[in-house]
Amino acid sequence: MNVIKTAIADVFILEPKVFGDARGFFLESWNAQAFNAAIGHEVAFVQDNHSRSRKGVLRGLHFQRVRPQGKLVRVPIGRVYDVAVDIRPDSPTFGQHVGTELNEDNHRQLWIPPGLAHGFLVLSESADFLYKTTDFYHPASEATLLWNDPALKIDWPLHELSDEPLLTDKDRQGLTLAELLA
Numbered sequence: 001m002n003v004i005k006t007a008i009a010d011v012f013i014l015e016p017k018v019f020g021d022a023r024g025f026f027l028e029s030w031n032a033q034a035f036n037a038a039i040g041h042e043v044a045f046v047q048d049n050h051s052r053s054r055k056g057v058l059r060g061l062h063f064q065r066v067r068p069q070g071k072l073v074r075v076p077i078g079r080v081y082d083v084a085v086d087i088r089p090d091s092p093t094f095g096q097h098v099g100t101e102l103n104e105d106n107h108r109q110l111w112i113p114p115g116l117a118h119g120f121l122v123l124s125e126s127a128d129f130l131y132k133t134t135d136f137y138h139p140a141s142e143a144t145l146l147w148n149d150p151a152l153k154i155d156w157p158l159h160e161l162s163d164e165p166l167l168t169d170k171d172r173q174g175l176t177l178a179e180l181l182a
């Protein structure tokens with residue numbers, strides 16, 4: 001597995017070793033030993049999630065105030081632009097983000113530790129999004145950081161879409177970083 005550091009010290013891009021042959025390919029999508037070694041400590045996952053979205057869907061940027069979730073995310077079918085924003089007030093990279101394309105060809109995974117906000121934009125006609133989480137879903141404390149808050153300076157690849165991104169009302173009414181801190 002190739003481990004790529006990012007601008008946020010504890011966010012990593014992971015590229016699993018892909019074994020291709022005449023049948024197709026094989027990869028280990030998660031191996032506790034290799035994953036824990038890659039990020040430098042042990043992580044226990046408690047939930048696996050799967051969503052499917054059509055092109056132009058933007059989910060996020062989500063976080064849970066109670067029971068913050070670490071997430072190991074990947075896209076086995078399709079292409080997305082994936083973003084993690086550091087909203088931990090005491091972090092040296094507070095307000096910064098990591099953005100990377102995850103797709104069915106690069107097999108990239110993103111490790112997002114607990115406490116960050118996370119979201120993605122679908123760039124292919126459809127995309128399946130799979131992720132493991134370190135804590136359970138806690139809807140009562142779920143919140144949205146506004147995806148296009150200028151303070152975040154996220155360069156979403158909107159030029160790849162023919163329409164505006166499709167969001168839920170909840171996500172359209174997300175909080176700005178300033179509102180989050182208030």
Ligand SMILES: Cc1cn([C@H]2C[C@H](O)[C@@H](COP(=O)(O)OP(=O)(O)O[C@H]3O[C@@H](C)C(=O)[C@@H](O)[C@H]3O)O2)c(=O)[nH]c1=O
Binds near residue numbers: 071120168
């Ligand atoms: C996230 C989640 C949703 N649900 C339900 C609630 C709701 O009726 C339906 C759709 O929920 P949402 O609209 O919140 O789904 P979605 O917008 O896909 O939410 C996800 O977005 C990405 C960006 C993340 O980072 C995830 O942690 C999660 O917040 O699924 C669960 O039952 N368990 C879960 O863990």
